[in-house]
Amino acid sequence: MDSLDLTIRIAGENGEGVLTVGDVLAEALARSGLYIYTFKNLPAEIKGGASMTQVRVQDTPVRSPGDALDILMVWNQENYDIHVGEVKPSGVVIFDPDECKPDENLEVLQIAVPLQDITKTIIKTMKSKNVLAFGVLTACLGIPCESAEQMVAESRWGRRKEFLESNINALKQAYIYVAENDIDLGLRVKATREVGDSQLIMTGNEALCMGALAAGCRYYAGYPITPASDVMETLAKAMPKVGGVLMQTEDEIAAITAVIGASFTGAKVMTATAGPGLSLMVEALGLATMEEIPIVVVDVQRGGPSTGMPTKTEQSDLNLAIYGAHGEAPRIVIAATNTEDCFYTAVKAFNLAEKYQTPVILLSDQHLSQRAQVMARPDLKQIEIVDRKYPDSNDVTAAQQFNRYEMTEDHISPMPVPGRHRQHYVATGLEHDEHAHIDYSPEAHIRMTEKRSLKIESAVNEPGFVQRYGAEDAQLGLIGWGSSEGPILEALDRTRAKGYKVAALIFKMIYPLPEKEARNFIDTIPMVSVVELNASGQFANYLRGRLSASLEQFNIITGLPFKAGDIEDYIEGVLQYG
C-alpha cells in the first residue's frame, strides 16, 4: 500500500476564515492519528489580500510543507489565479463557480462547489461557510460524515454549544452536496494509530513557550511584533498559572533591560522578538554579556531589512545574532529545527544561559513559529534543568571580600543575587575587575574580555547541537541550520532513492561554532554547499571566515520556506551537471 502523502491548500480573502479551516482540518487529522504539517502564507494586513493555509498529511512524521498540491480549494478568482499553477497533474481544484471562472485549458480535475451560494441559500449563516468548506474537504478525503461531525464537535466550532447545531448542519450540507454531485476522489483517509494524549499538536511558538516554562522561565517581558507576538500571548495565559510574571513593555529596549533586571535577582527570564526588535536590543545584549547575566532572547526571523516582510519567512538575522554588538560581545546563538525541537531547544537555551551566565539567542523563523506539527508529549521527568552557579548559601564572606567575577578554571563565577546572598555587588556595563569595581586598566580589560569569551567556547561540547545525516561516502554535502533541516533531510531521502550519495550536516548551534564537525564534514566530501533562506549566504560566509573553506551555496529569498523539491532539484542539478 502506498503511504499517505497529501498536500491540501485552502486559499481565499484574508480575514474570511480560510486559516481556521486549515487549522481545524490539521488538528482533526492529527487527533485521528495522522501526522500533519501546516503552512500559512498571509499578508501583513488584518483584512484583505490573498491568504492561504496548507496542510500536508502523512502517516509518518512530516518534515516539510509539501511541494505540488493534491487538493486546492479556492474561494475567489484572485486566489484561483495565484495558486492554480501549483496543482499536481493528478491533483484537484475545488472552486466556487460564483466567484471564479476556471481556466478551461487546465489539465487537472476541477470541481465546482458553490460555497457562497450554499451558505447563503441553504445554511443561511455566513459564519458557517468555513464549516461547509471543511466538510467538502473531509468528504473529498473520504472521511465518513459521522467522523467529521465528531471532528467539528471537538474543534473550536464545537466549543460554543449554541452554534454547534448550525455548524453540524453546515457540515451535513457539504456531505449532501458531495453525494448528490457524485464527487469522489477515490481517497479514503483514515487513522492508522491510537494517539490519545501521548502526542501534542503545537505550533513552533507554542512548543517554545512550553519548553521555556518547563525550563523554569518565570519572567517574560516583550513587545508585540509579528511573528513573535504569539509567544507573548501564549505566555500571557500560561505564565500566571505557574506563578510567573509576564510584562508587555513599551518597546523592545525596555523588554530586554527588564529581563536583565529580573535575571539579576535570580529569575529565569526570556524575551521574544523579530528582526526589528532584535536590532533595538543589540546594545543591551552587550550589557548582559558584560555583566554576565543569563537571559534568553528568541528571534523569530521574518523577511527583512527594515519592516521588510513581517509575515514571511527568512533566515536572515544570522549576522545580527552573531555579530550584532559594539565591542567584543560574544553570546551563544542556537537555532531550532522543527516544532518538537522548539520545545527542547528552548529548554537548552535556558540551561546554556544559566550555566554560562550569558545571553543566549534562540533563532526561530516565521514558518517554524507558526506552523503546526505533531510531537510526542515530552516526558518532563527526563528533562535536565540547569541552574546558575550561586555562592554557597553558607558562605559568610562579606560583600567587600567577595569576587563576583572570580577567575575560575571554567571562567564561570558564582553569582550572588539580591534578597538571597549577602555578597552584594554592583553589576556594571563598564569594564570592571573581579570585584566588579570599575577598572579600565589594560590588564583588567584583557582578563575580562578573555573570561567572557572563553567561558562560552566550551559550549561547543554540549551534546545534540550538530548532527550528520546521509551517505558516508557522499558526493555532495549539504550544510543547513535551524529550520531548513526538514526539507534538507526529505530531499536527502528522495535523492538517495534515485541513487545519489548525499550527506547533510545540520547545525543547531551557530555560536560558538562546532568547528571540528564542520571541518570534518567539509574536508571529507568533494563538494559542500550551504543551504539557507537568505540572499548573501550568511552562514556560508561565517563558515568561510572561520574555516577558510571553499563552499558552494544555495539560497532562496522568496519569503517562503524551502520545499523538499527545491533542494531535491538543486542536488540533482549539481550532481548531474556539476
Add this chain to the structure above:
Amino acid sequence: MAEVRAAKKNNTEITEQDEKIVKRSLKDYRSEVKPTWCPGCGDFGVLSALQRSLAERNLNPKDVVIVSGIGCSGRLPEFVNAYGLHVVHGRALPAAQGVKAANPELTVIAVGGDGDGFAIGGGHVPHAVRRNQDITYIVMDNQVYGLTKGQPSPSTPSGMEALQRSISMPKMAPYEGVLEGQLNFLAMVLVYGCSFVARTFSSQASDMARLIGEGLDHNGFSFIHAMSPCPTFYNTYDPWKESFVPLPDGWDISDRIKAIDLAMEEVTDGVFHSGLFFQDQYRTYTEKLQDVYDKAYGNEQATIDMLMNQYS
C-alpha cells in the same frame, strides 16, 4: 516605625551576622568606592540623603537594589553599600521594573540624571508610572549633560539664559542659545498619573533625606525630583538657593490638578517649590498580580503537564 518597616521589607532571611547589627548607620551604606564626582557636585548631597534614609529604615543591604543608567549620577550605585545594577543609557527604569517584578520583596531604587531619564529614557517614564510598582525613582536634575562635558539637556532653560552661566554650553548653542523648550518633569509625571511626586534640593540635606525616605515608604511608584547642581558645567547654586521656596501653607497633597498648576506656574514665576507635591495610594502592580494569580490558578499552581494538555 522605621524598624517595623525594615522588618517587613526584610522578611526574606536574616542571617546570624545580620542580626548582630542592631541598628545600621549612614556609614554602613557607604561602599569602599570613593565617589568620582567633581568637588561641589550636588550628587554628593543626594547620595548622603539616600544613605541616611536607608539607615533610618535599617534596610539590609542585601535586600536593596539601586538601578541606574548612564551619566554622572548613574555612578551612584557604586558608592552605596548595597546591590547595584548599572545598565545602559536611559534604561534604569525598565531594569528596575524587572528587578521588582521578579522579587517584590526587594527595596528597589532607580537613580539617574535629567538626560538619562527624560531624553534617551523619556519614553520609559510614563510606563513605569502606569505600572505603579513600588519603586523610588530619584532624578538628579542639573539641567546639563555633565559626563559628556556640558551639552544642554531636556531641562536646560530655553534661549540664551543658560548660556551665560555655562562655559560649555556655548559650544553647542553658539548663536541663539537652546532652541528647544524646557521640559517640566514634575508636571509631566503628574499628568502621567504618578502616585507620589516630590521635589527637593541637594543643598537642603535633611529635607531631601526626609522626602526620599517618604518615597521609600510610599507603596507605589514614587518620583523624587532632586535638583542637584553641576558646579563644573552649569553652576546654578546661587540662583537655586534664591528660587527654592517651600510649598504654600496648608498644601493639599491629594489635589493633582493643583499640583500640576503649581508645577506649570513655577516656570513663569521662576521658583522651585520644595516638598511633597502629590501623594495618593493606588493599587500596585504587585497587588494586581495577586488578583491575576487568584484567577489563573487559585490555590495550587499548574504543572507544565497540565499546561500542555490543551495541545493534545
